[in-house]
Amino acid sequence: MTVEILAIGGAHLDRRARISGETKPGASNPGTWFEEPGGGVFNAARNLARLGRSVRLIAPRGGDAAGQAVSEAAERAGIEDWPVMFLDRATPSYTAILENDGNLVIALADMALYDAFVARRLRARSMRDSLAEAGHVLCDANLPSETLASLTASAARRGCGVSAIAISPAKVLRLRGTFAHLGHLFMNGAEAEAITGTRAERPEDWPDLLRACGLRGGSVTSGGGRTISFDSERIAVIEPTPVEQIGDVTGAGDAFASGFLHSRLAGGDLCAALRRGTACAAITLASPHATDENLSAAKLDTQMSLVPPARFLP
Secondary structure (H helix, E strand, O other), X not given: OXXXXXXXXXOEEEEEEEEOOOOOOOOOOOEEEEEEEEOHHHHHHHHHHHOOOOEEEEOEEEOOHHHHHXXXXXXXXXXXXXXXXXXXXXXXXXXXXXOOOOOEEEEEEEOHHHHHOOHHHHHOHHHHHHHHHEEEEEEEOOOOHHHHHHHHHHHHHOOOEEEEEOOOOOHHHHHHHHOOOOOEEEEEHHHHHHHHOOOOOOHHHHHHHHHHXXXXXXXXXXXXXXXXXXXXXXXXXXXXXXXXXOOOOOOHHHHHHHHHHHHHHOOOOHHHHHHHHHHHHHHHHOOOOOOOXXXXXXXXXXXXXXXXXXXXXX
């Protein structure tokens, strides 16, 4: 093994605009504009690299300025970047217009390039070599269903652990064909509801509902509320301490996945991983960016003093 974590999935450009005053539909509104590289797997990969993990990123990318920005961000984070290039295509992007209070007005997801990452591309020599060299595979639901099913099956045959990030209620359904090989799925309540077709009366009910759908392990976050994690045998819960000043909620779920996976790879149990994931999410929530560029193992250790205990459920 030469790579601890092979990250395969979304790495694109996020654009966010915030209207300065009262929103006036159909008119020009004063505001501010901000853009940065993003994507579920890419956010998690950058966090994991800053925590000291060796990470290789494989993601579809266009031959444009946005693709170059993603490459430069990967290099700054210390990621080994192996892009799948489509030189005549645009790098995927997500553009959101927000009201002054942060509520979404409208968003545009230009993600068509991810559909070009079809399952047969996994047969390329570089992909086979990467899977053979990886200790753990982290993917996200930006990729097509068939690609995800083939990827997780190939990783499982090689003895790799496999985790996934749900991305959205619509996209998480692409992961249904991976459940037999998936060790852990990171999701929120809306994404868990999309899988199960029902809403849990209590967060503690999610494990049984998700296990009934074939999922062997997962974490369900609920904003600042209770977070539940489970595997085939146990269930753990934590109630996060409120973050006093939130810079931006973007990337908090990806940060939770990073801290959780970082702990599990170090041998931590569900409770230890819950606390690390919660600490990493809190650091990101306090940042105006989707990832905190100053994240480090030492900073995460310091944040741990502010995280309450997690406990196993009977």
